[in-house]
Amino acid sequence: MKNTGFICTSQQCAAGNAEKVALRLITPDLSRIDYTFQQLEAESNRFANVLQDLGICKGEKVFIFLPKQVEVFFAFLGILKFQAIVGVLFSNFGKEAVFDRLLDSAAKVLVTKQSLYDRISEVLPNLPALEKVILTDLPEHESDRLLSYAQLVSGAGTDYTVADTDPETPSVLHYTSGSTGRPKGVLHVHGGYTHHLKTMDEVFQIEPDDIYWCTADQAWVTGVTYGIIGPWAKGITQIHFTGKFDAVDWFEILQREKVTVWYTAPTALRMLIQDEARIDGKYELPDLKRVYSVGEPLNPEILFWVRRVMKREIYDTWFQTETGGVMIANRPGLEIKPGSMGKPLPGIKAIAAGEQGEELGPEQIGSLRVKKGWSSMFRMYLNMEEQYREKFHGDFYDTGDLAKVDSDGYFWFLGRNDDVINTSGHLVGPFEVESVLLEMEEIIDVAVIGAPDDMLFEKIVAFVKLKDGVEWSKGLEVKCRIRVSKQVSPIAVPSEFVVTDKIPKNRSGKIMRRVIKAQYLGKDLGDISTMED
Amino acid sequence: MKVLDELTTVFEEVFDQKGLKLTAETTANDIDGWDSMSHVTMLMAVEDHFGIEFKPYEIANLVNVGALTALVEKKLAEKG
Numbered sequence: 001m002k003n004t005g006f007i008c009t010s011q012q013c014a015a016g017n018a019e020k021v022a023l024r025l026i027t028p029d030l031s032r033i034d035y036t037f038q039q040l041e042a043e044s045n046r047f048a049n050v051l052q053d054l055g056i057c058k059g060e061k062v063f064i065f066l067p068k069q070v071e072v073f074f075a076f077l078g079i080l081k082f083q084a085i086v087g088v089l090f091s092n093f094g095k096e097a098v099f100d101r102l103l104d105s106a107a108k109v110l111v112t113k114q115s116l117y118d119r120i121s122e123v124l125p126n127l128p129a130l131e132k133v134i135l136t137d138l139p140e141h142e143s144d145r146l147l148s149y150a151q152l153v154s155g156a157g158t159d160y161t162v163a164d165t166d167p168e169t170p171s172v173l174h175y176t177s178g179s180t181g182r183p184k185g186v187l188h189v190h191g192g193y194t195h196h197l198k199t200m201d202e203v204f205q206i207e208p209d210d211i212y213w214c215t216a217d218q219a220w221v222t223g224v225t226y227g228i229i230g231p232w233a234k235g236i237t238q239i240h241f242t243g244k245f246d247a248v249d250w251f252e253i254l255q256r257e258k259v260t261v262w263y264t265a266p267t268a269l270r271m272l273i274q275d276e277a278r279i280d281g282k283y284e285l286p287d288l289k290r291v292y293s294v295g296e297p298l299n300p301e302i303l304f305w306v307r308r309v310m311k312r313e314i315y316d317t318w319f320q321t322e323t324g325g326v327m328i329a330n331r332p333g334l335e336i337k338p339g340s341m342g343k344p345l346p347g348i349k350a351i352a353a354g355e356q357g358e359e360l361g362p363e364q365i366g367s368l369r370v371k372k373g374w375s376s377m378f379r380m381y382l383n384m385e386e387q388y389r390e391k392f393h394g395d396f397y398d399t400g401d402l403a404k405v406d407s408d409g410y411f412w413f414l415g416r417n418d419d420v421i422n423t424s425g426h427l428v429g430p431f432e433v434e435s436v437l438l439e440m441e442e443i444i445d446v447a448v449i450g451a452p453d454d455m456l457f458e459k460i461v462a463f464v465k466l467k468d469g470v471e472w473s474k475g476l477e478v479k480c481r482i483r484v485s486k487q488v489s490p491i492a493v494p495s496e497f498v499v500t501d502k503i504p505k506n507r508s509g510k511i512m513r514r515v516i517k518a519q520y521l522g523k524d525l526g527d528i529s530t531m532e533d
Numbered sequence: 534m535k536v537l538d539e540l541t542t543v544f545e546e547v548f549d550q551k552g553l554k555l556t557a558e559t560t561a562n563d564i565d566g567w568d569s570m571s572h573v574t575m576l577m578a579v580e581d582h583f584g585i586e587f588k589p590y591e592i593a594n595l596v597n598v599g600a601l602t603a604l605v606e607k608k609l610a611e612k613g
Contacts, residue, residue, distance in 0.1 A: 028562035092565070095549075115565050118550065118551065118552075119549050243562050244562055245568070477577065478574070478577050478578045482578065485549075485566075486549045493573075495573075
């Protein structure tokens with residue numbers, strides 16, 4: 001049986017873990033609610049039965065648009081058991097971001113809550129494929145389309161027989177930003193769990209009694225692979241915190257819940273560093289064995305801080321939405337070179353490639369490419385066959401990252417070779433932000449770039465050309481910020497706005513972000529021969 | 534209009550949620566979308582709405598809406 005939902009629940013129960021705590025949910029007031037593997041099994045079965053009762057077909061898409069709450073996990077696993085395709089949308093997404101993804105995927109069902117439903121309700125009538133909206137906080141069904149989660153699951157049985165699942169059966173659909181165009185739907189398959197298990201063993205070196213906490217939101221690949229599937233496919237207890245970031249709360253959880261393996265992100269660690277006075281020396285973390293990092297390069301400053309304050313080793317890991325699981329990592333048993341991503345996992349072939357695709361020698365900067373063949377590799381960009389093909393060069397997948405390999409085989413991340421912005425571990429496509437700003441009556445032209453930032457790794461900077469007679473003001477900046485926040489996401493809101501008279505473009509009208517960035521950073525502009533007058 | 538009522542209007546706009554019920558005890562945990570990113574936009578929107586400016590040390594430890602309300606009232610009083 002290769003069904004991911006089955007492996008995370010039924011298989012764990014059969015292996016003697018039925019009464020073991022699978023999910024320890026910590027609420028904002030730090031109360032604890034435990035769910036056993038048996039409860040996960042029963043509640044995910046209920047949701048699979050709900051989909052069946054609603055007449056949903058296998059292979060259709062069901063999206064979850066919720067903050068971290070227990071229904072995310074029940075529904076996610078139920079959707080996989082049913083063999084529908086599950087997608088999770090970040091709960092801070094604005095209506096346009098939600099609309100784009102639901103439209104592109106032709107989603108049939110959306111699971112959300114009243115306040116988020118209110119945020120997006122005006123765009124829902126324009127989604128013809130969307131048949132059912134299920135609200136987790138609606139006591140009773142409101143119509144044939146607007147349904148109550150509670151009412152649905154109360155009428156659904158806790159037994160569900162998972163059908164045999166081919167490893168190539170589509171499972172999870174993530175959306176990721178590109179440098180041009182709308183976000184791309186990255187499709188994974190059930191068989192990918194074998195790579196997840198491999199990384200839980202080889203990178204995280206998980207043991208049965210570990211208490212594991214991955215702080216990522218379930219809307220991102222890390223939150224799915226390492227906040228749902230990987231840990232539960234290994235049958236371990238994982239923590240999830242439903243509150244917002246707070247340094248003291250996080251350390252309280254690490255200490256009180258005896259977390260042994262902690263997976264987080266450099267931006268979160270930088271926020272902890274800022275709050276060091278509130279935590280340093282106040283917490284003992286005797287149970288914590290290791291810390292891991294993902295999402296952006298782990299700069300040496302953070303590594304040394306974790307060693308000094310937490311007195312533990314921190315291991316950087318590298319992967320992407322498309323790779324589905326960790327490809328390159330530091331890990332116990334491998335000497336750490338601060339600032340390096342580590343080495344590819346056994347069985348993974350990664351290279352820094354030159355312009356002809358050749359493998360470059362030590363210290364030469366090239367495109368980071370990974371040889372095809374690992375089980376959690378994405379299988380398509382939904383509705384974008386050509387863009388999918390373009391990502392492969394012979395046997396190698398081109399990650400879009402620039403890297404070099406040193407003489408000891410360690411990989412070093414050097415940036416992106418496209419315009420995608422990595423801000424606090426989230427990828428933002430400049431096009432998404434530009435589109436929204438261009439719709440404003442005050443703005444006639446706009447370009448968005450990423451620039452280095454001490455806290456966010458990269459901050460979003462928007463260059464705006466105003467219409468004649470329009471004056472820049474705090475009010476207009478607030479208007480721009482709120483617009484991007486509402487339409488796309490708070491993550492995509494520019495940290496800085498620069499008013500300009502001209503947006504550099506090439507003769508085909510394409511924004512020359514490279515030039516804008518160089519200008520902004522005070523660097524050499526490079527080749528500008530293709531720039532329009 | 535009381536400061537809390539005006540803050541409610543600003544919050545509804547920033548967090549795109551109509552019918553928000555703010556109280557002095559409301560914190561980021563009570564409002565969908567109130568995170569470190571949107572916090573900056575919210576503070577700028579509050580400044581713009583009331584015509585005031587916060588200093589970094591004034592906003593470092595705003596624990597809840599009550600603290601924000603008190604700060605806005607203080608700034609308005611200073612403004613005269």
